[in-house]
Amino acid sequence: MALKLYNTLARGKQEFLPLNPPYVGMYVCGPTVYGHSHLGHARSYITYDVLYRYLSYIGYKVKYVQNITDVGHLAGDRDVGEDKIQKQARLEKTDPVEIAYKYETSYFDDMDRLNVARPSISCRATGHIMEMIEHIKGLLDKQKAYVTKEGNVYFNVRSYKEYGKLSGRTLEEASEGERIEVAKDKINPEDFALWKAAEKEHLMQWPSPWGMGYPGWHIECSVMSNKYLGETLDIHGGGLENSFPHHECEIAQSEALYDKTFVRYFVHHNMLTVDGSKMGKSLGNFIILKDLFKKTDPMVLRFYILQGHYRSPLDFTDEALNASAAGFERLKNSIFSLRKTVTDDFQNSDSISEEDYPDIKRVKEDFLSAMDDDINTPIAISVLYELMKISNVELSSDDKDMNKLALINRLATLFAEEILGLKIGSVRSQSKEDELIELFIEMRNDFRKNKNFAMSDKIRDDLKGIGIILKDGSSGTTYSK
RNA sequence: GGCAACGUCGCCAAGCGGUAAGGCAGAGGUCUGCAAAAUCUCUAUCAGCGGUUCAAUUCCGCUCGUUGCCUCCA
Structure with a gap:
């Protein structure tokens, strides 16, 4: 290769x-x-x-x-x-x-x-x-x-x-x-x-x-x-x-x-067009990055750009950008869930090898051969989605293979962050805000245990009101901001 | 006028000789107290017309359409 x-x-x-x-x-x-x-x-x-x-x-x-x-x-x-x-x-x-x-x-x-x-x-x-x-x-x-x-x-x-x-x-x-x-x-x-x-x-x-x-x-x-x-x-x-x-x-x-x-x-x-035509100051479709970043996460733009091949013309539209934003969000959430489960002990265990996991090995090969083929980032990203699918399935399993998850975590970081340069962020950098949310989640889960759904739903709805979405998975409750 | 590139599912986008990746959106199922998330399944014959080939989305020609370069521009 x-x-x-x-x-x-x-x-x-x-x-x-x-x-x-x-x-x-x-x-x-x-x-x-x-x-x-x-x-x-x-x-x-x-x-x-x-x-x-x-x-x-x-x-x-x-x-x-x-x-x-x-x-x-x-x-x-x-x-x-x-x-x-x-x-x-x-x-x-x-x-x-x-x-x-x-x-x-x-x-x-x-x-x-x-x-x-x-x-x-x-x-x-x-x-x-x-x-x-x-x-x-x-x-x-x-x-x-x-x-x-x-x-x-x-x-x-x-x-x-x-x-x-x-x-x-x-x-x-x-x-x-x-x-x-x-x-x-x-x-x-x-x-x-x-x-x-x-x-x-x-x-x-x-x-x-x-x-x-x-x-x-x-x-x-x-x-x-x-x-x-x-x-x-x-x-x-x-x-x-x-x-x-x-x-x-x-x-x-x-x-x-x-x-x-x-x-x-x-x-x-290749060139980038906006709404189907060349971007030009005189055409009124000239987009300055500083303006775009007021409403769009720079990483979403990066993801969007990498979803097309560099030698193809790329047309920039709000609709397509929004689709990418949704897709990137899902990818990030998957990686967050993964990182939450993979503990520090497993973070650096280099002894785990993809040789033991044929499905992971194949994903890695696919990713690298996409990159080898004239930096085909759209395919590389599609392989990343495959990897996260494997990860999600493993995460929702009753009998999680922590070694496998650690391996997936290592590859996800390599592919998404190191090679594609997509900053995912860390679940480890907990702010006071995150700690507070965790507190609410604990309280809510107590209410749920006692079948006090009125209170548990109120907590969820109120948090949603300030933009925090709770998600009950088989391995606990996660949230996204 | 000259020279190129592109036209693939509702939208975005790979593939470029052996019968179509992925994402968004949509439909249905599983899970769940509900919701969300996750997961499973489903949805295209590739602008049109000819030709080459055992075989074409993939090669060639023509037509239509779009874009770019020829002038600084990423």
Whole structure:
């Protein structure tokens, strides 16, 4: 059994073999920090978080690098539009650097709530201007780029014969789509900017051998991934919409300089739509995570996202989210009941083996082979439900096998929390409130024993009134808040 | 206009050559003082039309529909 990933470069699934096992270098396109994170960010970073967790689980030492784009880029190479960060700074009447820092903090705050592990290295574009300049100089030395009299530096796409190998586009196709006027100083329309000369009023600009300016919009990923992971990355992840031109240009400018394979496995996740159409500020269906979290548990969102495969388009609707919330609630309750029964004595008994329980063994194999198959989380989750079904049956048995339950508990924790990153919570962290509820349950059960159902129902109804649901099982009363 | 992807039960969503996982919702049974929970059982031939094949949801073609990329975007 081995992990297979869909490699965009190969247009198919391939067994994952890192260059220098057990080390894995993984680079994922990070956010441009000019606004609060939205649903699309959640899908993206949850996807790579699970990949990261799974790679770690199967024994790899993963160095996970993610950039923070804090240089506001123009709309492409074409001198139109405005620097996004600068624009936001103008709107908020503050400094671009302050904007970048504010939204970077906001981003990590949202990711923390989604239980997305921090990358090993988070690097900012503005901290690597020197390296970018060096990279560009290298490309100029190799005649892969040229400087124009306006002070712009462009990559000469025709000098790199493999351009298009990721997206499958030819140069002709790439330029046919041009709908916006091409910058006048390019030799060929498909050439892209490595360095742009800055107007005086442009707030973020740096000195360079070609005058004051700022980096082009692809260069940071090539430069920072090289700095922290070397010339060849095992995995590069990002959104499908970035495969062309962003990733295509990254490959070109990296391979042209180093003459080495830039990326072994290019992983792209699909887009998220809202109510059937692309999420966009102008479309009025733009969902900011901070707003969503006011009414939705971040773990429900995480669960919802993982119920779809990362390479399929995912449509976000309230109805579907609610269905996931109900399903996740049931899963959590099952795990709670399990944890309540499995005592501390059994918690850490590693001697119990799934070899003794064929049904559990099969579930474990199914879960791992789902993950091995291009991180198929929807199937992994369905296997988790199977595991909880086995657990529930065992829990309601008169003659519980505590070893089996402990084993199930261990696997449930491994699958749900460690690999899928779904925080379930602990029954052990009892608050005063929980102790009080337990007290009421004891009182009520005394009433029930004495057939005083008027009182026992009153307790149950009153607790329900404040949102606490009691459930009488064969092994005692449980509750959910 | 060019290039892709997708269309599977009421809803969400896997599978992608050998006659359809799972979740939500729904129906019925068991358990229970009742309720809830849990559990058991039940509910689809895969947009349409052709073709390839012993065999197609799974491959090919066409049609219809939806979405995305080609311009910053996760």
